[in-house]
Amino acid sequence: MTSDSASTTAYGHACLAYDDPAALDARAVAHLAAGLAAGEQVWLVAPGDTDSLARRLDRLPGRDDALRRRALRLLPVEHAYRHDEIVDPEKQVRAYAAATTEALAAGYTGFRVFAEATTLVRSVAQRDAFTRYEHLIDRWMRHHPMSAVCAYDRRELSEAAIAELACMHPETNTDGLFRLHAGGGEAVVELAGELDPSNHRLFAAALDRADPRPVDGRLVLDATGLRFVDHRSLLHLGDHARRHDATVVLRTSRSAPARLVELLDLHDVRVEVVP
Template identity: 30%
Template sequence: MEIQQELQRMGHGDHLCLVYENAAEQWDAVVPYMAQGLARNEACLYVIDDRSLDEVRQAFISRGVDVDAHQRSGQLLFATKRDAYLCFGTFDPTSMISFLEQTARQALAAGRTGFRVTGEMTWALGHECGGDRLIEYESLLSNFFPGSRVTAICQYNRTRFGADVIRDVLRTHPVAILGNQVCPNLYYESPAMVLGQDSTEQRVEWMIQQLQRFRSAERTLERAVQARDDFLSVASHELNTPLTSLKLHIQSLTRALGRGDLSSFSPQKMMGVFDRTDRQLRRLSRLVSDLLDVSRIHAHKLTLHLEHVELWELVADVVERMSGEFARAGMRLDIAPGPQVKGLWDRGRLEQVVINLLTNALKYGAGRPVHVEVSSDGARARLAVKDQGLGIREEDRDRIFERFERAISANEASGLGLGLYIAREIAQAHGGTISVESQLGKGSTFTVTLPLDVEG
C-alpha cells in the first residue's frame, strides 16, 4: 500500500497526526507504523482510550504482528490514559514531555534503537484531565521531537472531535496522515505562532515563506511531470527500435519464403540474420532490465547476492563479450593487465556496472580507443573506464548520474539515460562510489571504487 511506503520514510524526530474517520483508516496507518518500529528494534508504546485492548491486539494480529512475542520481550507495550497522559494525576504538557524523555532513555538503555509511540487522543474529550491544554502540548512537542530518538503519531477520530480541535491539530503537526496519504503539512505553525508568542512581522514572514514553499513544490511537480513525459517518449522510441528491426527481419524472410527464394536461407545469410537478431534481442533485454531495476531501486528492493569475486577476471570477461560491438563501431577496446583483486560482491550486478560503463564509452567515445584498468590500494578495489570522446561539462558531472539524465540531448544519442544511475546505485549498495573526471572534447574517466573483502 502507498501509505506503508510513505511511512517507511518516517524516522526519529518525526511528529505526525492521524486524522481518521473509520477503523480501516486508523489501522492501515497505525499498524504498519508500529510494525516498522518493531522491525527496527525500537521500543513501541500504544496508548489505548477509544478502543479496547482486545480490539487493538486483534487489529495488530490480523495484520501479521506477533503481539504476544513482542509483549514478552518487552518491546511492545500497551498503556491506558492513566498510565501515560494522566500518570501525574492530571494532564500537564511539561510533565508529559518529561515522561516521553524518561521512557526514551529507558528504551535506549535497554538496547533499543529508539522509542515509538502512538496514542488515541480521545482521552482529551474528558472533563477531569486538563484536556484544555491539549493544543499547548501538541505545540510544545514540536520543540521536543527534533534531534530526539522518538517518533509519534497522535490519533484523532474526526467523528469524535470538533472542527476547531482538528484545525488546531493540523496547525501543530509537521506531517499529517489523511486517508491513505502521508502529507507534509503546509498548515503547520511553529510553537511560538500557535501559542501567540510571535509578532505580526514574524507571522507575515511565515505566510510569505509558505507561499514560496508551495510554489516551489508546484514547480518541482511540473518538472517531474515533464521528465516523466520526456522519458515515456524516449522509452517508447528506444523499445520500438529493436522491435522494428526484428519485425523487418521476419518480414524479409517471410517474403523470400513466399517467393521460393531459398538463396536467402543460405548458412552465411542466416548467420547474418541470427547475428543481427541476437544484437537486437540483447538490446531489448537491456532496456527492459534497466526499467525493472529503476522500479526496484525506487521501491528500495535492489537486492545483492554476495559471493567471492575476482574483479579483474570479471571485467576481462565483460570486455571480451563486448569487443564485437566495439569492433563493429571501429573502436579499440583494451584492458590493462591487473592484479588479483577479490571482494565479497554481487557478480551479476558488477557485470551490469561494467556493461553500463562500456556502453556509455561506446556511445560517447567518438570512435576513439577505450581503455579499462583494475587496481587496488589494499583497502578498496578500483575500476576505471577511460574514453577519448566528447567529454562532459563540469556543471553536468553530477547530473548525469541521476535518472533519465544525459550530458547531451536524446536526439544526439540513444538510450534511456539510466545506465549511469543504475551503476551508481549498485556501487553504493556495495558500500562503494562512482565518479567521473572529464574535460570537454578530451574524453572522460569513470572510476568505481568498492570495499575489499579483507578476510577473503
C-alpha cells in the same frame, strides 16, 4: 499524510485524523511494525484494556514475541497520560522523555508511539493544554530518538477542533492550510503552508500556545516552506515580538512579506529573504 507511511518527517511527528477504526488499526500496525523492524521500543496508547488493544494488533507480525520481550507495550490512554483530565504539558513531556531514556538504556534504538488521544481533547480547556503539549513534545522529539503519530477521531471532534491540533504537527493528513512546528538549527519554529484571512485567528492561537521564546533578543522563524502570508499574520508576529521584547526574524524565500512589513511599519519584525 503525504505517503503511505505513518510519518515521513525526519524526526516523525504526525497528526492523523480518522473516521474508520479499521483503517486506524491498519495504520497503527504499519507504524509499529516499522519501529520494531528498526529496533525501537514501540507503544500503542488508546482507550480500552490491554486485551482489547492486543486484538487491534492481530495483524502485527511477531506481536506476541514483541509483547514478551517488552519491545511492544500496550497502554490504556489513562495510564500513559496520568495527569488528571487536563494534561499537564511539561509533566507529559518529562514522562515520554523518561520512557525514551529507558528504551535506550534497554538497548533499543529509539522509542515510537502510536496514540489515539481523542478522549484527551474533547473540551476547549483540554485542547488548550494538549496543543501546548504537542508543541513541547515536538520540540523534544526534534532532537531525540522518539517519534509519534497522534490520532484523532473525526466522528467525535469537529473539524475546527482537529485543525487546532493538526497545525501543531510537521505532518498531517488534514486539509489545514498551515503548520507551526519545531525548527532546526537557529530557527526556533518552522512555518509551512499558507497564512491567509481564513486562518489568521487559528495562527494567533497556535503562536500563543507554542509561545516560542527569543534567543539573545531574536526569535528566528524558518518560513521557507510558507507559500503565502497576509498582513494579519504579520501583525500577530509583531504582537508576539513586543510581548517578549524581541525582534522576530522571518526567513522566507519570497520577497512579498518584506514589502508588507515595510508598509505596516512593523519595527519588531524583520524579513530575511533566503535562496
